[in-house]
Amino acid sequence: MxxxxxxxxxxxxxxxxxxxxxxxxxxxxxxxxxxxxxxxxxxxxxxxxxxxxxxxxxxxxxxxxxxxxxxxxxxxxxxxxxxxxxxxxxxxxxxxxxxxxxxxxxxxxxxxxxxxxxxxxxxxxxxxxxxxxxxxxxxxxREISPFDSLTRREWEVTRLLAEGKANRDIAAELAISPGTVKIHLHSIYSKLGADNRTAVALMVARHGSAGSSSDG
CATH class of the missing domain: 3.40.50.2300 (Response regulator)
Known part of the structure; x- marks a missing residue:
């Protein structure tokens, strides 16, 4: 039974x-x-x-x-x-x-x-x-990326950061000021829940190179 x-x-x-x-x-x-x-x-x-x-x-x-x-x-x-x-x-x-x-x-x-x-x-x-x-x-x-919340410019900063470039080099390549790079980094850290550059670089390495398609 x-x-x-x-x-x-x-x-x-x-x-x-x-x-x-x-x-x-x-x-x-x-x-x-x-x-x-x-x-x-x-x-x-x-x-x-x-x-x-x-x-x-x-x-x-x-x-x-x-x-x-x-x-x-x-x-x-x-x-x-x-x-x-x-x-x-x-x-x-x-x-x-x-x-x-x-x-x-x-x-x-x-x-x-x-x-x-x-x-x-x-x-x-x-x-x-x-x-x-x-x-x-x-x-x-597979389609969900932690970078989906980033704007296109924030993703560009993230990509260059992951390549090991300093703020001044990122600023020169994107034709923006170092101060603007810092503002973007603050937003990137907040959106990704990262504490520092190394954490962001590790996320890029872990999740691949698919970037955000958002405008901004």
Whole structure:
């Protein structure tokens, strides 16, 4: 017998899941909840095999429940249920060791199959969801640069600084005054969260040479 705690803030969905699982002799719903905090109390008390939790709920959501279970080290496997789930939520769920992800528009038999597989120690992570989410996040991460907030002139100063040039040399090359270079450096340090020239140079080395396209 597989003991399950079910949590969804929509009463009709919660009742429907409970009815669906009650028809299966091997799946036993030991408690239901309509919010994450209540679900955690049930999980702590019943120590079920599986927690089936809605991703999007007011207050503590499904990912929050997953994180708290990990913090407590409870041996319960989490299956997330959702109408829609974003790439960032999928990536966070996988990083948190989620055992399964099921979309609400999937057939009811899919949920049963998922729960059975998870109960046997497997994972139910639909390839079309996971692969596309991870791929898109990787692209987004490559496109995000710490230098995106810099103006074009600030990036020029940053590039020359990373080449080891002194303020007076930067000023001469950009045809601006050394005082203006200092003003740009102050802004650059603030935007990048850097304390000094060396820190900025290391950031340039670490993140490559992609500069800002902002005007200024």
């Amino acid at each position: 597989v003991d399950i705690v079910v949590c969804d803030d929509h009463h009709l969905i919660l009742s429907g899941i409970q009815t669906l699982l009650s028809d299966d002799a091997d799946l036993n719903v030991v408690a239901t909840a309509r919010d994450g905090e209540t679900a955690l109390r049930h999980i702590q008390h019943h120590r079920p095999d599986i927690a089936l939790v809605d991703v999007s709920m007011p207050g503590l959501d499904g990912l929050g429940v997953l994180a708290r279970i990990n913090q407590h080290g409870w041996p319960v496997r989490v299956v997330l249920l959702s109408a829609t789930i974003s790439d960032s939520q999928i990536v966070e769920a996988i990083a948190g060791g989620v055992a399964g992800i099921v979309l609400k528009d999937m057939a009811s038999t899919t949920l049963i199959e998922c729960l059975r597989k998870v109960a046997r120690g497997g994972r139910w992570l639909p390839q079309h969801l996971v692969a596309s989410a991870v791929s898109r996040r990787r692209v987004e991460e």
